[in-house]
Amino acid sequence: MMPGVALIALTAAAIAVDLAVGDPRRFPHPVVLMGRLISALEARLNHGSARARRWGGLLTVLVTVLGTFVGVWLVCRGLGAIHPWLGLVAELWLISTAVAIKGLGDAGRAVAAPLKQGDLPAARAALSMVVGRDTQTLNEADIARGAVETVAENTSDGITAPLLFALVGGAPLALAYKAVNTLDSMIGYRTPRYADFGRAAAKLDDAANWLPARLTALCFCLSGKGIDTAAWQGTRRDAPRHASPNAGWPEAAMAHRLGVALGGASSYQGVMTRSATLGEPRETLNAGHIDRAIALMHQGWARFFALTAALVIASAWLIKAGGTG
Numbered sequence: 001m002m003p004g005v006a007l008i009a010l011t012a013a014a015i016a017v018d019l020a021v022g023d024p025r026r027f028p029h030p031v032v033l034m035g036r037l038i039s040a041l042e043a044r045l046n047h048g049s050a051r052a053r054r055w056g057g058l059l060t061v062l063v064t065v066l067g068t069f070v071g072v073w074l075v076c077r078g079l080g081a082i083h084p085w086l087g088l089v090a091e092l093w094l095i096s097t098a099v100a101i102k103g104l105g106d107a108g109r110a111v112a113a114p115l116k117q118g119d120l121p122a123a124r125a126a127l128s129m130v131v132g133r134d135t136q137t138l139n140e141a142d143i144a145r146g147a148v149e150t151v152a153e154n155t156s157d158g159i160t161a162p163l164l165f166a167l168v169g170g171a172p173l174a175l176a177y178k179a180v181n182t183l184d185s186m187i188g189y190r191t192p193r194y195a196d197f198g199r200a201a202a203k204l205d206d207a208a209n210w211l212p213a214r215l216t217a218l219c220f221c222l223s224g225k226g227i228d229t230a231a232w233q234g235t236r237r238d239a240p241r242h243a244s245p246n247a248g249w250p251e252a253a254m255a256h257r258l259g260v261a262l263g264g265a266s267s268y269q270g271v272m273t274r275s276a277t278l279g280e281p282r283e284t285l286n287a288g289h290i291d292r293a294i295a296l297m298h299q300g301w302a303r304f305f306a307l308t309a310a311l312v313i314a315s316a317w318l319i320k321a322g323g324t325g
Contacts, residue, residue, distance in 0.1 A: 004167075004316040008309045010088070011166045014095035015305070022102035030068075030097055030175055034182045037064055042187060046197040053196035061183055061200045068179040073172040094171035098162040098178045101301060104154050108294045111147040115140060115287035134267040144285040149262050151293040152220075152254035153247045157181055159297075160219075160304045161212035167305075167312050180208050206245050213246035219303040220253035220296060231256035234279065241276035248278065250300075255279025257296055258289055 023029055041063060045056030072094060080087020107130045114122035123143050124135040131146050138146070161181075166174035184205035187198035217239065221232040234256040235249065242248025242263070255262040261281035265274045283289070 004312045007167060007170055008312060010092055010170070011095055011163060011309075012305075014092050014166070015099065015101065015163075017092065017096040018099050018101050020102075022106065023097065023100070030072075030094065031178060031182055034064060034068060034179050035186065037067070038183060038186050042197065046187075046193070050196045054199055057187065057197040058200040060187070060197075061180075061204060064183055065176050065179045065204075069172045069176040072175045076171055091171040095162075095166045095174050098166060098171075098174040100154070100158040101298075104151060104158055104297065105294050108147055108151045108290050108297075111143065112287045112290035115143055115290070132268060134270065140287070141285040144287060144289050145260075145262060145264070146266075147290045148254060148258070148260070148285065148293045149251055151290070151297050152251045152262070155220075155297045155300055156209060156213045156216040156246070156250045159301045160216045161209055163301065163305055164212050164215075164308050165208075167308050177208055180204050209246040213249040215304060215307070216300055217249035217253035219300040219307065220250060220257055222299075222303050228257065238276070238278045242278065243275060248276070252278040254293060254296060258292055259283045260285050260289055 038060065041056075041060040045060060046053055048056075076087050076091045076094070078087075079090045107126075110126040110129075111123050114120075114126065120138075120140065120143070123140075124138055127138070127143055127146050127150075128135040130150050133146060135143070135146070162174045162177055165177040169176075180201070183201035184198075186201075187194045188202035188205055189195075189198055217235050218227075218232070221228045221235060231253060235252040238252040238255070239248035242251065251262050255278045258279070259282035260279055262278045263275040264277055265272060267273070
């Protein structure tokens with residue numbers, strides 16, 4: 001594993017790559033390979049009794065996560081053996097695929113742009129690409145709410161969490177986290193098909209995102225003047241109301257910083273559901289709030305990176321000091 005400072009520099013370079021090019025469609029993405037593996041294992045192991053399904057799901061998690069970690073490590077190590085620069089470039093690129101800063105910003109702007117023009121059908125179509133809820137009849141405020149919620153939640157899942165794991169364990173651990181996240185998005189549902197099989201995936205995803213979600217919320221509540229105390233207190237009050245143990249934290253923090261209410265009623269495949277309301281509706285949601293959410297997303301991940309990098313350096317120094325003491 002690289003020394004802490006070198007790994008921080010490599011991760012910073014990977015961030016720059018993601019900001020510059022995102023995920024070019026012409027290049028293979030590791031998540032696609034993860035998805036194929038998960039689908040193949042699910043088809044083979046998701047059958048039988050509830051107990052058999054739970055064991056099959058656990059085996060799927062172990063094979064996918066450990067296989068990803070070992071596979072990425074072998075690729076980086078093998079290319080590094082050919083030439084150190086090859087291993088370095090491979091690890092840099094792989095870390096860049098684990099974060100989605102440019103992609104998340106582009107997705108938010110794709111919704112905001114037509115919404116500013118009053119083109120609700122186009123805004124609904126753009127939103128449908130990034131959310132699971134029904135979008136066909138949403139008004140401006142509901143479209144904006146869906147986009148802001150997506151930016152908030154995915155700042156943690158798609159940016160800060162993989163950055164944290166990259167800073168700790170480089171590309172192998174960052175991609176292993178991505179495997180955990182992909183497992184949850186594919187099989188971590190409480191449906192008859194996945195309630196047992198996807199249980200291990202959902203539990204592991206909850207554990208992996210526990211710290212990043214809360215640190216992301218804290219970073220949303222920071223500003224140049226320090227912490228927004230009211231926003232942080234509101235976040236701590238509202239976040240536990242969310243059905244997810246983690247998603248409520250960045251969403252509540254985003255809501256309080258923007259002065260809007262997130263959550264509430266949404267329709268999924270024609271079935272209306274209601275989630276907890278997060279934040280206080282001081283303003284009516286509109287396209288401008290999507291732009292502000294994207295700006296806060298950038299501020300949040302930058303503060304998160306600085307904070308976690310400082311913690312990595314401090315931890316390495318303490319370990320070194322303890323070893324020489």
